[in-house]
Amino acid sequence: MHYPATFKKNLIEWFKINQRQMPWRDTNDPYFIWTSEVMLQQTQVDTVRSYYLRFIKRFPTIEALANASEEEVLKHWEGLGYYSRARNFHTAAKEVVEKHEGQVPYQPDVFKTLKGVGPYTQAAVMSIAFNHPLPTVDGNVFRVWSRLNNDESDIALQSTRKTYEAELQPYVDSESGTFNQAMMELGALICTPKTPLCMFCPVQSHCESYALGTVLDLPVKTKKIKKKQLTYDVYLIDNHQGGYLIEQRSSKLLNNMWQFPMYDTKPTEQELKKEFGESLHVDETCLGTVKHQFTHMTWTLNIYRAKINAADFDTVTMNRKWLTRENRHQLTLPVSMSKIYDTFCERTNE
Template sequence: MYSEANFKSKLIHWFDENQRQMPWRETTNPYYIWLSEVMLQQTQVNTVREYYLKFINRFPTISDLSKAEEDEVLKYWEGLGYYSRARNFHTAVKDVDENHAATVPRDPEIFKKLKGVGPYTQAAVMSIAFDQPLATVDGNVFRVWSRLNNDNRDTKLQSTRKAYEIELSPYVQSQSGTFNQAMMELGALVCTPKNPLCLFCPVQQHCEAFEQGTVSELPVKSKKIKKKNVKQHVYIIKNLNDEVLIEKRKAKLLNNMWEFPMYEATASEGINQALNIDIPISTTPIKHLKHQFTHLTWDIDVFEAKTAVDHTKTELPEEMTWMKMTDKEMYNFPVSMTKIYEFIKKQF
């Protein structure tokens, strides 16, 4: 199609001149690079910066993180979402601490066996930290590469990812980390999903989609699965000490995080059954909100108990506890529950 060396040199020169300043680009520590890649999955760069800096300040080494309790790790992740990333990372770091002398493995085949390490994370960390010749293929790279080649293959298919990794392989035999970052940065800053800045693209002359006028049609993606919508009822229940009832989740989604008692709308007696008492609940919600997950939407109505519960006569299930409103920072709350907390805090 075109000179590989010419294309690569133009792209890397552009990256050297235009890359955004990010704290994880200022380190060669493989643990920090790994952490940043995990945090950046499905999360915007500007959101990650603060979390990344706080995290490495609290857990500066693999051993520090390995020794930490999961609740504390999740607390430092609170607000980033996709909490399985934090749990998997914590598990993997423990493995590295115990079985690899607290040193991130340089061997890609060993690294990919760690919990939560998929093809993208393997390629990104191994190439950036150790210059291993692996091509990263994320959403940005799918977009850039499909447009460069005017490629109509469905980027949702695993076969397309595999094909892209093979096609990009010649470009990562040297300077792999720099090339991978340059491709992703080009997708983030220039070759954007909408209104790409084609006139400012450093490799425009190599772009077949630009030549054919098909940039806006690429990449090709099969239709997304329609999200399931689940109506949820959340209950705000106070006791005589002005504490509020919270519950640790048992469900796989947001497992072990804390929430105000929540039940699907069809389970209208859920809270009374859980406490084995009859609590008068307001019939009109005090707040409504929606929270989006990848394949699921929670449509939440928040209800308030009309009277305070006498906690001295109420035995709570093991997964429930009373929380002082000033102690919220001691518990790991998902974003939806934090929004509810901020709302009811004004009433205390």
């Protein structure tokens, strides 16, 4: 559907007055805008703000990011989750330095070839930084556009995204970055999922679902697949000197991050002694349970304590270390492990 010129005019005027102040809105630097867009994927704005400021302070240029180690990049990402975003962004920064003389590509088709850059990131960065006429379609835009058109198409389908992009194309022929941000901001502040503020909407007069009373029925989205439930036993192995044994993950999920030893099948004390030494003593009392949600799975972590004579166990290997208060902020732990440390280890050290 093509709306009259007043639709875009009203939306942009509202945005210029009501937009939230964001540090990445104070710049046209494509690297900073790109950083914010990567962080904002699947993460709330309020959470991203402090991470963004800390990240660009440490990596003020794309060269600084490219030249950093993966471990340091992940450390500055710690707590944001979805760590593949950080790894892909780090790889893409290296590509920019190596292939594009340290300049974020201006051409959308070239930018899209970089690691981790999908249709949304391409459209967002290219429109906001360079005003390329590319429409952004994220969760907010899906909601706004489906309601404006009273469209019952399933937004989980790729075909719906393609249709919406085509329908939004005429509105980004000029002021594309501003229009895209205005649409997303409208969805974040006014056209919210459960309690939309329709009476304050600047484009209410153009909204078919408001006129028909179907706002809360939209958008239509097929239900997500039920999350996989996984249970692990986690062991806090104390060396009597304030250190806890951690291991570096080698699996694809949370790769290279540090965790306490964890098992999907509960080991016997003899099996643990065989792995860590005869001086290991395990307390079979469960200290508590920590749950952590991923996109497609849930971890349930049962926590146990054990003690070991550090002199009897050589941890000088590539993938094992003692975690202490002194090195805690140098090592990257997944959120679940940080939660365990803060809850069960720090409390013991007090």
